[in-house]
Amino acid sequence: MNWRAIRAIIRKDLKQVMQNKMVWLPMILVPAIILIIVPVAMVAMATFVPAEELDVEDLGSLTQLMPAFMSDPLNDLSLAQQFVVLASNYMFAPMFLIVPLMVASILAADSVAGEKERRTLEALLYTPITDTELFLSKVLAAFLPALVIGVASFAISAIAINLAGYQIMGRIFFPVVTWWPLVFWLGPAVSMVGLGATVLISSKAKTFMQAQQFSGVLVLPIVFLMMAQISGLFFLGVGLILALGLLMWLIGLGLVWVGAKTFARGEIIARI
Amino acid sequence: MQAVIVAEGLTRHFGDHLAVNQLNLQVASGEVFGFLGPNGAGKTTTVRLLNGVLSAGGGSARVLGHDVATDGPEIRRHTGVLTETPSLYEALTARENLLFFGDLYGLPESELPRRADALLEEFGLADRADDRVGTYSKGMHQRLAIARALLHSPELIFLDEPTSGLDPAAARMVRDTIQKLSQAEGRTVFLCTHNLAEAQALCSRVGVIDHGVLQAVGTPQELASSLWHELSVEIDLHGEPSAAVRETLSRLPGVSGQSLEKGKLVLTLASEEAIPTVVAAIASAGGRIFSVLPREHTLEEIYFRIQGNGETGGAA
Numbered sequence: 001m002n003w004r005a006i007r008a009i010i011r012k013d014l015k016q017v018m019q020n021k022m023v024w025l026p027m028i029l030v031p032a033i034i035l036i037i038v039p040v041a042m043v044a045m046a047t048f049v050p051a052e053e054l055d056v057e058d059l060g061s062l063t064q065l066m067p068a069f070m071s072d073p074l075n076d077l078s079l080a081q082q083f084v085v086l087a088s089n090y091m092f093a094p095m096f097l098i099v100p101l102m103v104a105s106i107l108a109a110d111s112v113a114g115e116k117e118r119r120t121l122e123a124l125l126y127t128p129i130t131d132t133e134l135f136l137s138k139v140l141a142a143f144l145p146a147l148v149i150g151v152a153s154f155a156i157s158a159i160a161i162n163l164a165g166y167q168i169m170g171r172i173f174f175p176v177v178t179w180w181p182l183v184f185w186l187g188p189a190v191s192m193v194g195l196g197a198t199v200l201i202s203s204k205a206k207t208f209m210q211a212q213q214f215s216g217v218l219v220l221p222i223v224f225l226m227m228a229q230i231s232g233l234f235f236l237g238v239g240l241i242l243a244l245g246l247l248m249w250l251i252g253l254g255l256v257w258v259g260a261k262t263f264a265r266g267e268i269i270a271r272i
Numbered sequence: 273m274q275a276v277i278v279a280e281g282l283t284r285h286f287g288d289h290l291a292v293n294q295l296n297l298q299v300a301s302g303e304v305f306g307f308l309g310p311n312g313a314g315k316t317t318t319v320r321l322l323n324g325v326l327s328a329g330g331g332s333a334r335v336l337g338h339d340v341a342t343d344g345p346e347i348r349r350h351t352g353v354l355t356e357t358p359s360l361y362e363a364l365t366a367r368e369n370l371l372f373f374g375d376l377y378g379l380p381e382s383e384l385p386r387r388a389d390a391l392l393e394e395f396g397l398a399d400r401a402d403d404r405v406g407t408y409s410k411g412m413h414q415r416l417a418i419a420r421a422l423l424h425s426p427e428l429i430f431l432d433e434p435t436s437g438l439d440p441a442a443a444r445m446v447r448d449t450i451q452k453l454s455q456a457e458g459r460t461v462f463l464c465t466h467n468l469a470e471a472q473a474l475c476s477r478v479g480v481i482d483h484g485v486l487q488a489v490g491t492p493q494e495l496a497s498s499l500w501h502e503l504s505v506e507i508d509l510h511g512e513p514s515a516a517v518r519e520t521l522s523r524l525p526g527v528s529g530q531s532l533e534k535g536k537l538v539l540t541l542a543s544e545e546a547i548p549t550v551v552a553a554i555a556s557a558g559g560r561i562f563s564v565l566p567r568e569h570t571l572e573e574i575y576f577r578i579q580g581n582g583e584t585g586g587a588a
Binding site: 020128270 | 286320323325326327345346348349351353355357359360361362363364368372373375376377378404417420
């Protein structure tokens, strides 16, 4: 395996992304909105809105549906504190998954379909790099930044949420234990699904936008997870996250495997 | 001379379309081989097949001793390709483009920056080396793309329309580079073009392809002698020939036609052997000869004759 060439392609892809506002702007804005602005606003609401005006009835019915591992720690808390803990730790937790999914999909679309659209792929195909090495570089160029951006935005989010809620909570309250498998197991697995699907679509799509539009559909299951968690249909505990993660890894790696099998320069160049 | 390209019955379909059909071709080391044909004739597909980028549907080919079907990466390590579109990263600088491709070709890391600088200097891009390629003119794009094709000092260089869209000065610079690569450095150049004047100036041998079929291959002289069985000679008599000269020539066996073009007598002869007889006959009829030049057919005439004839045996 020619690791120097693989590193060079990853570096080049990232350098190009940095030069393209259309690509990097959503990768900053979406995590900022989902992981910082929305949860901080929710936490701040508990600070500034009197407890009796928070929608306590709904909160009560939701906590009754919760499994013990989620509802027990809420027992000794005031209503405002309960709201802060629930809003920050549980209600929007599935939304986190949008970040690694979106980053991996955007980068994979830019890296494969974008390269075709900019008509730079042909010169790359004339180099000695093998199909497997080229495919691996494209996968890593999307997966590694998705991993880093996912973890980094989670870390920034944790600091912002704790700062925003410190006045009410008087201690560090975020994250609870479910976040660890969410960020480090299910998140990367979802990235893998996103990039696997996008790479498959990208080798057929002619432009970055086409590839992006197709992969946008992948967000829907995440929205479903969030709705389920808010409505009390089911709750994402550690066990469920681990199981979902395993399923996503299998699907993601399966898609990548199919992608690798069908990623042949002869097929790609014939479509340029 | 050792053959660096040997193709036998090389064939490739795209659906029902036969892009390259039963191509038999040999290109010798160190020659500039012109691959001529109209757009869509199969030139680019042939280059892709010979670099192992596209797999053949039939036949076989060896490039630099390697099988194109199985040794694509090894072949591409020793070939440089200028594609029809420059295929450069517009968001990166010229230097970044070269360093990136240097990594892909596995150039020693300690030598790569020096090699990139030397090429940027050679192609007149040194002062813009750190500007984004997106800000370059068409000529600069093309020069950088050629520099990239030469980055790893390939033994065999494929150039697809290298001077297309360039201004005369840039085109000349590219032609000089091709000549230098072949004559001074002994590299083999496979030049795809429909610029016939350029092919005439640069190529030692040419192949003409149309609808995926190689119509003819050989040196321009070989192709001309296979296409025309008569010879034209231009004779300078410093004016029109006298009636006696015309009369003598009209009775001479081996002379099938005479005309006057731009003040010079142009004779159509059966073969070269007729030239001494013609010269003696003109002199004996009182004509004063200042020069006798056999007229060579231009590559353009050869090309259109082949295109007009369709299937021509060629001199391969």
